[in-house]
Amino acid sequence: MSQSSSQPNRLAQGGRVDRTRKLTFTFNGKRYTGHPGDTLASALLANGVDVVNRSFKYSRPRGIVAAGAEEPNAVVQLGSSEAAQVPNVRATQQALYDGLEARSTNGWPNVQRDLMGSVGKLGGSFMPPGFYYKTFMAPASMWMTYEKYIRKSAGLGRSPVESDPDIYDHMNQHCDVLVIGAGPAGLSAALAAAYSGARVILCDEQEAMGGSLLDSRETLDGDTATRWVDAAIDELASLDNVTLLARTTANGYHDHNFVTLHERRTEHLADVAPRVDGRRQSRSRLHRVRAAQVVLATGAHERPLVYGNNDVPGNLLAGAVSTYIRRYGVAPGQKLVLSTSNDHGYRAALDWQEAGREVVAIADARDNPDGELVEQARAAGIRIITGSAVIEAKGDKRVSGARVAQIDIDGFRVAGKAEELACDTIASSGGYSPVIHLSSHTGTRPVWRDDILGFVPGDVTGMTPAGGAHGVYALDAVLEDGVAAGNRAAEAGGFPAASVNLPRASAHRESPAVALYQVPHEKPTLRAPKQFVDLQNDVTAAGIDVATREGFESIEHVKRYTAMGFGTDQGKLGNINGMAIAARCLGQTIPETGTTVFRPNYTPVTFGAIVGRHCRELFDPERYTALHEWHVEHGAEFEDVGQWKRPWYFPRTVNGKKESMHEAVARECLAVRQGVGILDASTLGKIDIQGPDAREFLGRVYTNKWAKLAPGRVRYGLMCKDDGMLMDDGTTSCLGDNHFLMTTTTGGAAGVLEWLEIWHQTEWPELEVYFNSVTDHWATMTVTGPEARKLLAEITDIDLDKEAFKFMDWKEGNVAGVPARVFRISFTGELAYEINVQANYAMHVWKTLFAHGEKYDLTPYGTETMHVLRAEKGLIIVGQDTDGSVTPEDLNMYWAIGYDKPFPWIGKRALSRPDTRRVDRKQLVGLRPHDPKVVLEEGAQIVFDPEQSIPMTMVGHVTSSYYSPILDSGFALAVVKGGHHRMGETVYLPMVDGKVHAAEIVSTVFYDPKGERQHV
């Protein structure tokens, strides 16, 4: 394998990479090498890859700017196969592994020769500032058009079109102290909290813990800072009250200290998670952390300076330059110009020079800098141009020079003639912004501090910021701040404060920084070369200027007008500069202007991690009855009823041909009407009710009367809400004077139990009654049809004589040798017995029924047949024939309403409200299509006059509609305005295809209107 590159920018020594091993990777199809310890970004820089992307709007070439999560440009698409594609990965956060394949997400057809860019900056004029705002104000359909175009040209990465080969999972975590960030503040906070005895979780988003110490010039106890980092991590790892989570980003900070951490478990190894001992492991894991206390040690992001053409590849953050040199052994260029507003930026120049490269000059915006680092630079012979800044970068795909000029910050003008310095790299530092994203997720407003020129986190219950996130930057102070925060958090949980032996850090003399949010140019902002504020969203200082000129005064509006801080960037680099520029344009202070709200997630989280294992066969619970296996073995098609899997119908194979659903249902229906069928009704909700006030309670929650129901008897009941609308129905049996068994609809089981409890617990606690779910304890088998008695008689000791065991009676006895309660109730209109046995024995009873049922051609039927049979009898299904706006009166069920019951039962009062008394309420009726072959569509709208003009006045809709095998015709249930008084009238159902069906309003009972068949 020949190498196409020799890593020209890799330094001979230094950094934490293993130069003895080579890793091969490709970027945009081209092969490169790097080393273990590299990120994709450091490896690209080592290989001298300048252009990594095209910009979103203007299609300008872009290079790597930062070294961490704040990177705006190097957002890549990963994956060597279609299934393993991952969009929106920051090259600065992606560890290099052998075989890694990455592509630019922007740039079409490629980043080097961008079509969009060369067609006259089409993107620029196509998307002026305010593009999003104006687009959203335009007709919505235009956005659909724009979106395709924008995605195609700008590219926001793409999802794989093949199924993800990896799995992802969740882990629920609890701790006393969650420390976010393992830099100097986080490590010292974690040590303090751990020593106190608290349960501690320490997470850090980077490949290695240590944060700024990993590339620090500073010493601790006279040794390199990383020596202390290693010791601190070893110490923490040895404590069993500490959980260390590396490669783990805290992405969301939610209510009451609920924090979501995204742990990338194998992303640094390969693009598909390798197996361990042959076992699958999750590619990434979402930790759902409930923390009593949070220590926010997220550090600070360096702010770039905003000057002309500051987006040309070769413009980097000063701190990133140091990181690449010191941590990765990569100097991303040859000749450096540094532009800074503070002392810290000088580190980049010192590191650069020590790496053997040329520092052309340092442009320091301050007039008289004299801090220790400044003196070091002077001593090293570096040219320092005080009172100046880089006002414009030269170059196209790589920096070729820097124009440096004296500037007047207060007057926002260039004060002298610019000097052009030849260079290939410009490092800039405009100070630091504490990383306040997470605290902002909670809704707290950050607080501006003039002394550090940045926002610090606002108050959050149970949260303590530490170190850089707290606006503390000097290393010795950061370590102490960490210990204080760790102790404060531990003490809040009742743990004693602990002392930590902190290493000695040397104090440094620093000269104060100066506030510089936009570097002036000779030309006014609107005509100067583009000065980028938000590189990812292509927002310029001029764009913000335009926004304020167009009247947008709220920073939230400026954000939406310009797109500043949108999307995956969340304003990490640009927000403070942008707000400051807006403030200046508006003549306000920064605190007056305020900040926009940072939202979760801090960095993109793959959908897989959010879903976890709740996918495919574990997507949702599948609830099975005790007879499920039999149904599967007998070829049932299943219907989802809530989470239950219920047999829908049982297609038979006749002469090698499997029945259609229509054929199977017709056969099942006729079997019940003419022979005997059996239904697994175990999913019905069942509630055991015990107590001396059980009967009184039933009377209050049901619309009908319960005072006289005798033991051994069963009654059908309607349950309303207090607005008079039906909420559930079912039968309730009197087991003993103080003992009832209530059944509910399958879907209503949990809701009805909660309903009973809420009334008992909040309104009538004095009633002595207990409710318990026994849904799962009992299996229920409905044997129904003219032959039902004969079949059941073969295997039971219960006297089934029609006088001894009447309709709406229940009896106890043995069925197939198993103790059973048998209820003579019918949802089919035929003779029916509902057999309840303890679920562990259900399969035995069911199989015994079939063994004896063969001679009767005992036919298993499913929910579809159940629906047809009950509808033929005009029996409602709550939730299908009702929808929360239907009263028992609307259903013509006056017989089930106890108007004269002594207690004002739930729903009664509402039945006399004016709205429930309206004569034109939608009422349940039967519909008989004029053409018996027509099966009306459920949900079809009903009109009285089909000739009226559109939009027609709709007067109701079809709620249930089937073909009836026994009647050999279609039939339907429907709600129609004033329907109860319209018997015999014709209504019309105009369909989408232009057909209009006519139907007659009839009784809801289509079959056996006298109800003789169930009484045999």
Place this chain on the structure above:
Amino acid sequence: MSDVRMFDSRPATAVDAESPLAVSNLAERARRSAADPGVTLRERAFLGHLILRGGAIVLDEAVREVLGVSLPARPGALVHDADGERSIQWLSPDEWLVIVPEGEAYSLEKRLRDALGDAHFAIVDVSGGQTLVELSGPRAREVLMKSTPYDVHPRHFPAGKGVTTIFGKATAILRRPDEDRWELVLRRSFADYCYRWLVDAGEEYGLAVEASGR
């Protein structure tokens, strides 16, 4: 309380019985058990499960008389009798779960009812509606952390505790009878889902399934 219809749901002569996990193919999973498992699952099927409702003061004496242990009145408490075969767990201020060996539920209910007389209480047999699954092994706690948002750290979940909580997208009663074992009481209709969830969560640690204890 009087006028409650008791019902012995167990057949007088043995018939084939199927636990809620009959559908879950435990034998096949047992065959594929890991050699050095991080977590081991074992169903304890067909135990007697009773729900006891009433005031703690009302129930306590009867429970002591009949079960020989005092009623755990503290939220989340779980106690066992002397030989560890019978347990009673606090579920709510007026609700307890009693689990006893197979076949004991009906006689226990009868004795409790006799002892309680005319007091206001309720006893409900739910033996057919739930089953018990035991988890053991060094990684059992991690399997639970993947499954429930409830804090299962020993500091927060010592032996002798039990709670009703979320399990996957279902619910379960989670108990810790002693230092080495966890117990899940699963509702019948959710049992297969929960079991599949456990098998999935345990896979990375090495999973063993022991034949169902009866």
Place this chain on the structure above:
Amino acid sequence: MFHIYCPYCEEHREEEEFHAKGQAHIARPADPDACSDAEWGDYLFFRDNPRGIHHELWVHAVGCRKFFNITRHTVTYAILETYKMGEQPTITAESLARGEKAGNVQAASGGQQTVGASDAAVASVKGAQA
């Protein structure tokens, strides 16, 4: 995701275990038939929507199945206290306005969750979110 102290289970539980049931302390009129249509309509349909302190009825659905009340701040989402059915809140918009519970907040009888009501100063007490 709220972290809610159940006054019956006597510990904090995850929001997933609870169902919110609307405004607390809505008593059903003792004699509905004596209510005018307007009064009955008020009871059925009209609820407060305050910015600030709100008393809510919740149920520990996956847990003890008991209903209880939560006093919650609708802006900060802070849960100021939870209390059992039949009890009255110790923290109300009025009590806060009178300054009775300014700054820190004390435990209601029974040790319910009671944390500081002000955004800035928050102290914890027995049962509070530590």
